[in-house]
Amino acid sequence: MAPPRQGLIFPAPSPSKKRMSDTVVSLTSSAAPAAIRQDIRHDWTLAEIQAIHDMPLLDLVHRAGVVHRAHNDPADIQRAALLSIKTGGCPEDCAYCPQSAHHKGANLPRERLMPVEAVLKEAAAAKANGAHRFCMGAAWRKPKDGPDFDAVLEMVRGVRGLGMEACVTLGMLTQAQAQRLAEAGLTSYNHNLDTGPEFYGDIISTRTYDDRLQTLEHVREAGIGVCCGGIVGMGERVRDRAEMLLVLANHAPHPESVPINALVAVEGTPLEDRPPIDPLDLVRMCATARIVMPRARVRLSAGRKSLTREAQILCFLAGANSIFYGERLLTTANNEADADAELLRDIGVPVPEVTLAAAE
């Protein structure tokens, strides 16, 4: 397995392609001292990140909260919707994923690429339901140029036309494809590292860590925001989690978006028997990601359904500032939208009344 490419520098997006999420946010009266506000680094060491991760939990959450409030508005918790636009039959062998053609026991029906109009109808419904960002996932190793890729470009244009951020995850991209996505107005490209470089080979054998980093470079070079995170609970060590954060935190600039997922152990996948993680592991990951990447949108993603309201609130205190909204996350169940709206309102985050009817 290739070593982490620490120090790899992604070029900054061009100013003309500034993302909505780059908007300067207000600081609260509890903002931290300037020394903490300015603490954006790209020279972290593994020992430092592990030490942060392993701090006493109350100290960790407090420190993450201070960093979070120094750089972000704590009431700004973004709601994103995620739709599988092409499902199943993926040639990759990611051990956690029921969409892999290698895991036949998962019995996931294959579905071709959805029509553009159907996707945009879902996006409009998500917007009416309070989502600010619409993410579209296609189970491809890499997209082929041709009608399907052209349709995805049309989807991106349509979602942007609705006034939403648009994110896609399509597998490995060429530089030319990244450029075309940028020209269509894509806000962000999701391409997760999943775990640390040492453990990566235990989870995926059909592509390398460097393949992932290469696509991320293409995305950056095209001026698209980077959405990149990982999964906890796959049998990795804390060191592997810290190694993944090290790779992300030492990129300059940091990824704008860092999804933190808890494994959803799906029957028929090689990880079907993995026990659920302790929710506090997720709190630690959110907090550590917040401290080492102070301005990234830390997204509490898959696995949230197994968290209590209180565990989710701890994640928000620790710096998580986005959730996926909607009852499905690609192919696995997610929290009920009404319950999410209630949770956010209960912690003081303004959420408009659901207006799904408006989208019909």
Ligand code: SF4
């Ligand atoms: S995670 Fe993505 S790349 Fe991996 S098998 Fe699933 S759909 Fe394919």
